[in-house]
Amino acid sequence: MKAVIVGGGILGTALAYRLTTEGVDVELFEAGRLGGATSAVGAGWLNSGGKEPFEYHILNVHGMAEYATLAREFGHAPWYHASGNLKWTTSDKADEIRAHAERLRSWGYPVELLSPKRVNEIEPCLRVPDDVTQVAHYPWEGLADLTQLIGALAQRASANGAEIHTNTRVASLVTEGDQVTGVTLADGTTVSADVVAMCTGRWSDEVARTAGVDLPMAPSLGFNIYTGPAPVVLTSMVHTPDVNFRPDGSGRVMARTKEFDDAVPIDGAVDPIPDVGKEILARAVKYLPGLEGVPIEGARVAYRSIPGDDRPVVGQVPGRPGLYLLVTHSGGTMGPLLGRLAALDIAHGERDTRLARFGPGRIVKV
Ligand SMILES: Cc1cc2nc3c(=O)[nH]c(=O)nc-3n(C[C@H](O)[C@H](O)[C@H](O)COP(=O)(O)OP(=O)(O)OC[C@H]3O[C@@H](n4cnc5c(N)ncnc54)[C@H](O)[C@@H]3O)c2cc1C
Structure with a gap:
């Protein structure tokens, strides 16, 4: 069987690797560089904190667990940090965090409520505000360095025989009747699959x-x-009421806030750093004082890849044999798992029951 994969982000490279281990011939076409689009900007926070309904929650939980499996399989996994997540709210919303913790626990998802003193044993450089008495700790959650993982997946897929082409855009899918039979590249070449x-x-x-x-x-x-590199030690993802941040290598910190997500409506690197970027840093300094005076090295914007109903789309398109879709938000969390499940589906027709609610038939029109 020959598969053409279009796209070299976390989903495309995870699928490429898993298809090669299932004995499928793979050719992957990426318009730019591997992992250079949304996967380069995603926070890589591995979580299922607020994901409903239950079937979607479970897919994310199993997506988190897949990282440990992949890490064992690869032997060396510098791209995976089983480092947990810390979250607190303003004191008037403390009940909300307790209720959220209860709901997650009722689904078997552990959440601990820690004192600020205990938090500082885990994260000594973090300053929790005086009026916060409880911090939620999500021990199963963690962080991935997605671009690095994409490199590792692509390297293994290549070693297994996959042909990976970067800077090669697919101009269109090729159809014969209803069947999708390949792709046409931007230079006019047709590749069958x-x-x-x-x-x-x-x-x-x-x-x-x-x-x-x-x-x-x-x-x-x-x-x-x-x-830039800061004199701070930080291992966890941290969610505060007005800014979220994570370690980003060599003392660097990545920070963001939902409030400013659409403040810079471009796609890619942002230069010069806008005022909202400086405001995000100022907020982070309140909780990580070691960031004081550290410059912002860069800022990036990307569009989230969100299907119209906010749920994964994984499967063969009804009415278009030969065309398989693997499109989702939270692809950081679920990418390696969905890549493996999709590979089993494509290579052997083994449709995992966890995908039952996430097929393309519910959302696409042909
Ligand atoms: C700000 C932000 C924060 C996020 N935080 C998290 C998080 O904490 N946890 C989490 O789980 N998820 C998070 N996400 C989501 C996650 O990053 C994405 O779901 C995931 O990266 C999507 O991966 P992908 O491979 O589908 O897409 P991409 O990484 O965008 O890859 C798709 C690739 O397809 C290529 N392509 C497109 N068209 C063509 C063509 N015609 N020919 C050839 N190549 C083509 C593109 O160049 C691109 O490289 C976040 C996203 C954003 C933007």
Whole structure:
């Protein structure tokens, strides 16, 4: 079986690796560089904190667990940090965090409520405000360095025989009758395949349209800043009422806030750093005083790859044999798992029951 994968983000490279381990010939086409689009800006927070309904929650929980499996399989996993998540709210919303913790616990998802003193044993550089008495700790959650993981997946896929082409845009899908039989590249070359798997992130509606498939997408903007190296030790993801941050290597910190997500409506690197970036850093300094005086090294914006109903789209397109979709938000958390489940589906027709509610039939029109 020959598979063409369109897109070299976390989903495309996870699928490429897993298809090669299932004995499928793989050719992957990426318009830019591997992991250079949404996956480069995603926070890589591995979580299932507020994800409903239950079937979606479980897919995310199993997505988190898949990282430990992949880490064992690879032997060396510098891209995976089982470092937990800390979250507090303003004192008037303390009840909300307790209720949220109860709901997650009732689903078997551990949440501890810690004193600020205990938090400082875990994260000594963090300053929890005086009026906060309880901090939620989500010990199963963690962080991934997605671009690095994408490199590791692509390297292993190549070692297993996959051909990976960067800076090679797919101009359109090729159809013969209803069947999708391959892709046409921007230079006019046609590449045939038994199956074409679209891992095209937020561009998925555009690519699907070339085969007469309507896939509604609802992308939203996200804006992150990245500091220079700071004299701080930080291992966890941290959520505060007005800013969220994570370690980003060599003392660097990545920070963002939902409030400013769409303040800079461009796509890619942001230069010069806008005032909202400086405001995000000022907020982070309140909780990580070691960031005081540390410059912002960069800022980036990306569109989230969100299907129209905010749920994963994984599977063969009804009415378009040969066309497989693998498109989701929270692809950091679920990417390695969905890549493996999709590979089993494509290679052997083994459809995992966890995907039952997430097939394309519910959302696409052909
Ligand atoms: C600000 C922000 C924060 C986020 N935080 C988290 C988080 O904490 N946890 C989490 O789990 N998720 C998070 N996400 C979501 C997660 O990052 C994405 O779901 C994931 O990266 C999507 O991966 P992908 O491979 O589908 O898309 P992408 O990484 O965008 O890859 C798709 C690739 O397809 C290529 N492509 C598109 N069209 C073509 C074509 N015609 N020909 C060839 N190549 C093509 C593109 O160049 C791109 O490289 C966040 C996203 C954002 C923006």
